[in-house]
Amino acid sequence: MINFKINGRSVTAERGETIINVARREDIYIPTMCYIEKTSPCASCRLCSVEVEGHDGFILSCNTPPTEGINVITDSESLETERTNIMRMYDVNHPLECGVCDKSGECDLQNKTLEFNVGQQHFSAKDQPRKIENWGLINYDPSLCILCEKCTHVCNEVIGDDALDLLFGGYNSKVIPKNADTLDCTFCGECIAVCPVGALVSSDFQYSANSWELSKIPATCAHCSAGCALEYEVKHAGIDSPGEESIYRVTNNFEYATLCGAGRFGFDFANTASKDEAAFSAAVAALQNAKAIRFSSMISNEETMILNGLKAKLGLKLFNEDARQMKTFMDAYASVSGKQHYSATLETLKDSDGIIVVGSRIATDNPGVRYAMTTAARHNGAKVVYMHPLEDTLLQNTVTQFVKYEVGTEEGVLALLAQTLIVDQELTKREQAFLDGLDEGYLSAETNVGDDELALLVKQFMRSKSKTLVVGSDILAHERTENIAMLVAMIEKYSDFSVLVVPTQINSLGVSLIADLDEDVATENVVGYNAKGSFVISALGEGDLDVPALNQQEGTVVSIDKRLLPTNVALSFEGYTLNDLANALGVNAENTIDYTVELPVESGFKAVAFDDLENFYSAKGDDLRGYALSTVTAKRGGHPEEVAELPEFNGAVIYHVNPVLQFNAFTAKTTQLENDNNLYGSASFAAAARLSDGDEAVFEVAGETVRRIFKLDDTLKGTVALHPTFDLGLNVTSGYRFEQVNFMRESK
């Protein structure tokens, strides 16, 4: 703790805080052009210079920690003069095209130019023409770029792509794709978000609207369980185009929160419909006759409550395998840990300096987790051990050890981890007996995880102080998920690892905590709610009755952080909703969000009404959206049973995993996101599956025939191919993500 003064006011700084951190915390203004909270200081603008009493010269506040007893002066005549001169320099040759610039109205340069009252261009220098670059979803205009370096910092330190570089050339400096001719990245668009001027813009949005014409609707991203905060920017119906409102773009509070490209560019998945009486009556009838409702987890908590109501009212079953797996896993976990919820959050993951990821192709499964890991790796030097059957090049600069295990052997891997990570602990007799009874030789041989790898893993964490075990959906959907969950809970209980489970879908966790689910067995008369069924109610616009998509509803979801997050209506929906159907069937509520306050407190929800939920980040970066679920204690008494015989997957295996930015049928529907649905495999996969590059591979998934073009990918190894599922519509599987399949080859 360091005590010092800013402008005479006494303040204190924690270790690691800079002068500007403290100033911001204390609401003391220091002008900046290159400051961004979530990265290391760019230190390029020099506007944040301050004076310190008794010391000559200016001191940069963004990268200088205070020392005991100093008095910092944030404003003085000489500071004002030099800051003004810097702004004059920024304005040298900055093209006067604010009229057409996308950033106009929210441009930092425009704002600061006004603030410092810089009139005409005071200084001048020779200029040269510069070419606007088109990089796919992103356009870059070097003549607008002020070289603040925010984009390069965020891409490297938060995203992890490290795809941007500064080409240093003094006055000719510009941003370029790093080590490449054109930008080849995961297109999160975060660089656009942080760009203080109009240099980096969305190519889709460019010139389409002025920022002041758009209204911002705070919402929660509907695509994955990270539950990122975003704002849909909507242009409402104009006088000339009544009824035609649409989302123009998505923005975010980039200072603290981060979006992936699916959230940012994949916003046009809304459903359109009018009130179709006939379809509505058919739906009511279908529900009355139904034996079960099958639904996906791309649904709000409130809708789930309605489905519970329908179950009670109509005596039908509720099928949702993905949420049921989540529940099975969490219940088994709770039986050992004594608490219903896992301990870690994305925020604690960011602060970790030791991470193990097991059972997920995490970079694409959940970009939010990836960004937290990137942040931890860069800022804390976190050691990251990635355990999976497939290596992922996207994670190379984050991962410090890759441990490959055999497909299907996750239970063995977790048993080995438990044995390795639990040292010198007082276990119960039964637990001790379990660990002692493990047949290491067998486990090691079958999983293919060697002693030396585990020894290296331990060495990696030698100096780590804050560790997290991340468990992904390969494990949630595993046959032995219960036993694995108990092993995970043991690790958490008896080591210094905390646990983060990655829910498979946007609201798998919420649904698992609310819905009264039944095992999905082939049944006649199933009504599908955004899922397969004999009668389909769908927000995708292709079912028997249309309902609103998640960006057309008020409601809440539960994110990976075990946090209830509200979302709002970005675009209106004219047709019927699930609540209308429920009302017709005697499950009565005026609005869907009337259910928010009734969410089950025994699962950790709070009796807070929807309208009382906050939905923003504080000025200091605290996530104040919704609320964190309360801790729920559970009855202990679970014990892992003996590790079952580990399965073997031979021959050609496919892994259900989506390409970057694709998640499901909703992202598949959007226009900006790339739709690459090829099957990618290595040469050894090709040999095992008898496929060659360019062949059409025909095989069965969940009883349906799938056709994919096969592409050889030399970054892959082994006999597992990557199989996308986002475009399979409602026909997605929910089983273990690796499948052995037989290919019917049809050469082109």
Next chain:
Amino acid sequence: MSKVFFSTWRGESINNVDKADDAWEESAYNLPEQYNEHSSSKAFIGWDGVALFDSEVDVVRLATEYAAQYQVYSEACGRCAPGRWGGRILYDLMDKIARGEGTMQDMDHLKEVSRTMQTTSKCESGKTVPTPRLDLMEHFEADFVRCIDEQKPSKHYDESVNYIAKITAPCTDACPAHVDIPGYIEGVRDLRFDDSLKATRQTMPLAHTCGRVCPHPCEDECRRTNLDEPISIMALKRLGADYETDHGFGFFHPEEKKPDTGKKVAVIGAGPAGLTTAYYLALEGIHCDVFEELPVLGGEVAVGVPEYRMPIDKYNQDIEAVRDLGVNFIVNAKVTADKMREYEKEYDAVMVATGTRISKKVRCNNERPEIDGYWSAIEMLDQVNLWEKYGIGEEVDLTGKTVVCVGGGFTSMDVVRCSIRANAKKVYMIYRRDEKTIIRNTTYEEYHEAVEEGVEFLFHSAVEEMVDENDVLKSLKINKFELVPDPDGGRAQLVKIEGADYSIDSDFLIPAVSQSADLDLLPEEWDIEMTSWATIKTNGKDYMTSRKGIFASGDCEYGPMTIVNAVGQAKRAASVMARYVQNGGEITLSDDEIMEDHLRRMKVYDKKEKITGWLPGLPREHSEVVGVEERKFNNLEVNLGFTQEQALSEADRCMRCYYIAMVAY
């Protein structure tokens, strides 16, 4: 001392404008009066002033060119707003005046932009670039005003003059390998560890090694010392190297390897000097065969420096980076004079980098190598390291033995600490001088760690005689000395204390006083010139020996020194050799190298400089060290290096003291 016409360098104010030639007042500094053997300089201009050697210099043009050079360098930079745009505006304004198109308002703008740059730029090059120009504008205002009033170009505006500039920094200048220290520290600060490593590898291929065991002379000339404490420069080098290794990236080289030139060079010895020579020649597209006598690569860092200081897996990474460029290594290949004669014909040039691998004698009575128990430091450490690191040979087990080492430098520290690890009963270090000197010759940490581990230091002592029984060492007779101040105020003298002799029973005497070079491989008829201390002689600039095409670097040239010294010499030599083999055998230095030598002679670091614009009192970070009980009997790396948090706060202390110097000739 230099003869100048005018100088404001380092605050001096010498103005011989109206004085007769022989009445000129001299500058107190070693300014580069003579650019190279062919040309004398007209002017020198740099971060701390300007010196004119000639009354005819066109100061307006000089100031313009200096601004232009900053442009060029900020071209390579552009990392801050005032530097990037200010530099451009400065140059445009200066050139406008020099062309004869300027106005008095331009002069005001110049001053204004200068002030903003001086107070707000990110690095010293931006902060100091206006300094000498403001000096010129003050002392030669008339010249500037004349250009404006008459709207005429400055007096030699169109004349062709050579302007040679170089960017440096105090630490970079002091580093024998001239590593771009502010550059690699910036990479750490920006969390761009690949860039950090690339900056290091521009002149220093052994990043893991010099991030661990370099005696860091750079830190003695770190400008931050003037404010509080020097930056922990050495330790920050580890981050880039670890990043590359931890993530299994291939190797980040500073630039792409040039296409094959068809030329080839033989390198004798695979120590730091040999490795460095090969690395930079390979980058230039020149094939290298490296011949090494030992079964392992790496020279003394492999077989001298112990595992607990320099883990071999890390050193091997550095060596693999060299191999990655296609360098060919041949081990178990002792080069003889015959081979040398062959290689001279077969190869376009030969580098001798054979080190100093003969331990010198203690010079005591009865010092006979055949006595059982007399064990040279180099041989002892060879055996320890070959076994511990490679499993070659035999383990050194000193259980129950008493070991006496005579030394005081790095090598002797390794001997005593390895003896502890080999389970010796008792380990003594005998040193003629005192504790303070031993710390100065090694490091505080090293000395302190040895004491912690149980080594007993006997200061002001020297071995007088080895006492043996049938050629088996039994004990040592030791003389005791004291420091007697010279009554005339000269250096204190070590004087033997009569009657204070004592004896120590001991099983081993390990001389580790110094080493000499084994140069039997040099054919006698070549008659290669030697230094008075029996190493190969070169001019210390281009590293060619007295025989054309035969070069020498590292310890065999300098005498036992440091890794970084070997690297620095070899880097320079490789650059000279690359030109030599391609331009028909001419020895040349590049302008950059000439400037490098000038600057080193002048010394960039000024310990009297008062530093402004930085907050003093931010403490230097210290990395964590494994506890003594945990490390004493094994090879665990003792120094764990910085945590990320420490590294980042240490990097933030660095003031980016880049400076630009320029000579006109």
